[in-house]
Amino acid sequence: MPHAExxxxxxxxxxxxxxxxxxxxxxxxxxxxxxAIVERYDADWSRFRSDSIVSAMSRQPGRFELPAxxxxxxxxxxxxxxxxxxxMTPLIGASLERLGYDAAYxxxxxxxxxxxxxxxxxLDWDGTVLTTSAPAVLxxxxxxxxxxxxLLAAELHASGVGGFLIDASGDLLNSGPEPVTVALEHPYDxxxxxxxVSLEGGAICASAANRRTWGDGLHxxxxxxxxxxxxxxxxxxxxxxxxxxxxxLATALFFVPGxxxxxxxxxxxxxxxxxxxxxxxxxxEGTLFS
Amino acid sequence: xxxxxxxxxxxGMAGLSxxxxxxxxAPSASQSAAAPSSGSGSRESSAATPSGASSSLASSGSSYxxxxxxxxxxxxxxxxxxxxxxxLTLAAGTVTDVKITQHPTNPNTRKxxxxxxxxxxxxxxxxxxxxxNVSKVSGSSLTSGGFNQAVEKIKSEAQ
Numbered sequence: 001m002p003h004a005e006x007x008x009x010x011x012x013x014x015x016x017x018x019x020x021x022x023x024x025x026x027x028x029x030x031x032x033x034x035x036a037i038v039e040r041y042d043a044d045w046s047r048f049r050s051d052s053i054v055s056a057m058s059r060q061p062g063r064f065e066l067p068a069x070x071x072x073x074x075x076x077x078x079x080x081x082x083x084x085x086x087x088m089t090p091l092i093g094a095s096l097e098r099l100g101y102d103a104a105y106x107x108x109x110x111x112x113x114x115x116x117x118x119x120x121x122x123l124d125w126d127g128t129v130l131t132t133s134a135p136a137v138l139x140x141x142x143x144x145x146x147x148x149x150x151l152l153a154a155e156l157h158a159s160g161v162g163g164f165l166i167d168a169s170g171d172l173l174n175s176g177p178e179p180v181t182v183a184l185e186h187p188y189d190x191x192x193x194x195x196x197v198s199l200e201g202g203a204i205c206a207s208a209a210n211r212r213t214w215g216d217g218l219h220x221x222x223x224x225x226x227x228x229x230x231x232x233x234x235x236x237x238x239x240x241x242x243x244x245x246x247x248x249l250a251t252a253l254f255f256v257p258g259x260x261x262x263x264x265x266x267x268x269x270x271x272x273x274x275x276x277x278x279x280x281x282x283x284x285e286g287t288l289f290s
Numbered sequence: 291x292x293x294x295x296x297x298x299x300x301x302g303m304a305g306l307s308x309x310x311x312x313x314x315x316a317p318s319a320s321q322s323a324a325a326p327s328s329g330s331g332s333r334e335s336s337a338a339t340p341s342g343a344s345s346s347l348a349s350s351g352s353s354y355x356x357x358x359x360x361x362x363x364x365x366x367x368x369x370x371x372x373x374x375x376x377x378l379t380l381a382a383g384t385v386t387d388v389k390i391t392q393h394p395t396n397p398n399t400r401k402x403x404x405x406x407x408x409x410x411x412x413x414x415x416x417x418x419x420x421x422x423n424v425s426k427v428s429g430s431s432l433t434s435g436g437f438n439q440a441v442e443k444i445k446s447e448a449q
Contacts, residue, residue: 002425170429183419185429192416196424206428237428289415 002165002180013038014046014148019167020156021176030159034152040067041148045140047093054138058093061122061132069147074125076143076248081119081224083264084255088248089224091116091123093137098227113227146205146247149173153243166243171205173243184287187235187272194272195288203243207250208235234274239283240267356381 002021009020009031020026020034044067047054057064080088098114117123117136124131130138140147149166153173156164163176174180179200183193187208197204236253240246249267258269258281268283278288358379419427 165426167426170427172426172428180426181424183422183424183427185419185427186416189416190427190429191419193419193422193424193427194416196422197428199426204428208429235429289417 002174002176003178006165009034011035011038014042014145015048016145016169018169020152021165021167022156022161023163026161027159030156030161033155033159037151037155038148041069041144041151045138045144047137047139054093054140057130057132058135058137061134061136064130064132066128066130068128069151070125070128070130072244073140073143073147074127074130076244077140078119078125079264080248080252083261084252085225086116086118087224087255088142088252089116089119090138090140090142091119091136092224092227093139095224095227096139097137115227116224142251143244143248145171146203146243146245149203149243149247168243171203171243171247172199173203174199174201184237184270185235193289194278195284197237197239197284197287199239202239202241203246204237204239205243205246205250206235206237207254233271235272237270237284238267239269240265 003023006021006023007025009022009026011018013035018038026034043049043051044053046052047058049055053064053066077088077090095114095116098111117134119125122132122134122136145168149168149171150173152166153164153175156175165176165180166173170185172180172182179198182197182199182204184195184197185206185208186192186194233254236250238246238249238253240249245265245267249261249265249269252261253269253271258271258279261267261269262281268281270278270280270284270287272278280288
């Protein structure tokens with residue numbers, strides 16, 4: 001709980017633990033609407049579910065209608081695809097599968113690294129309509145969890161819940177009246193933090209390269225132009241107004257210096273490198289321990 | 291997968307069925323229950339300056355045998371069950387050291403850990419989260435559940 005006396009609503013969704021803190025307990029009707037949003041998002045976007053729209057896209061090309069949130073997701077991915085010169089792409093799914101990050105959790109590479117197909121070659125993402133010219137394994141993992149946080153926040157606002165804090169296993173959105181002090185988890189020791197930051201309003205998201213390792217030098221942040229893992233940055237944080245943006249930019253920081261991303265996006269950033277050094281924007285000034 | 295507590299300096303074995311690489315993680319330094327792996331000298335010095343990384347064992351009021359204990363905890367990431375190894379050093383009922391053990395068979399992880407540990411003093415400094423007045427942690431480990439699970443196993447085994 002971020003504040004004394006606040007109530008927690010805790011549940012599992014899209015494979016992770018969620019914790020929504022509010023000044024008063026949420027009504028049963030609000031809780032069931034939140035859970036329905038999580039289930040619906042998973043059912044549409046998960047490449048691990050054979051009944052999802054995304055799974056259908058991997059089986060054959062065609063025209064696919066996705067829900068309203070697809071428009072904002074597509075715009076953000078397309079922008080980052082350009083800024084990272086194709087390194088950050090939602091078409092990374094097949095590359096992940098090749099390295100063993102597949103629906104069967106084989107966790108074994110099935111061949112050499114596979115570059116993602118070029119967006120402009122096989123995908124037309126127009127608002128909520130995706131048209132593909134070849135089977136495509138879509139993976140929105142870099143922004144999907146953050147977007148789901150925002151969708152839940154919108155439901156809470158619509159339900160008249162003013163103050164709340166959503167914790168999606170380390171990706172946080174504070175919509176409460178008070179700032180929340182957040183520890184920045186040490187990349188190699190989850191019992192330690194490398195600093196603390198005051199989250200006044202908005203979101204903070206983290207990404208780290210050392211987690212979810214499953215084999216020789218393979219981890220889950222892949223460069224779409226080569227299909228191989230990124231090795232320089234080991235942990236990143238991004239603060240932004242929307243959780244989707246913070247989530248996506250935390251991943252983008254593995255490909256592009258934060259200062260470059262600041263030309264396009266309004267956000268704060270912190271990158272820790274494999275040599276233990278760190279770079280950060282003004283929003284993270286004074287947050288690191290010394 | 292039900293990980294078991296082992297009194298040895300190696301952790302992470304329970305994850306090997308997932309990782310699929312066994313050879314590099316042979317328990318060459320297994321310790322018996324009666325012979326904890328930490329030396330008495332280092333135990334005394336660390337007890338004099340406890341790290342304070344976790345006080346949950348000491349605060350229970352129970353008595354625990356000195357030694358170094360390791361256990362695995364599992365947690366579910368968005369893409370399946372993963373394992374974290376936790377190694378606790380106990381001295382006089384107090385936790386004097388906590389290590390999070392990654393799979394030593396993974397050369398990339400080992401390389402990163404080594405590089406990071408070397409540079410951290412000059413740049414980034416870690417502090418125990420238990421010592422900080424925070425209620426929220428931003429990170430991507432998803433390991434808190436697995437960590438707590440492993441600590442519970444160690445508590446029951448060390449009594």
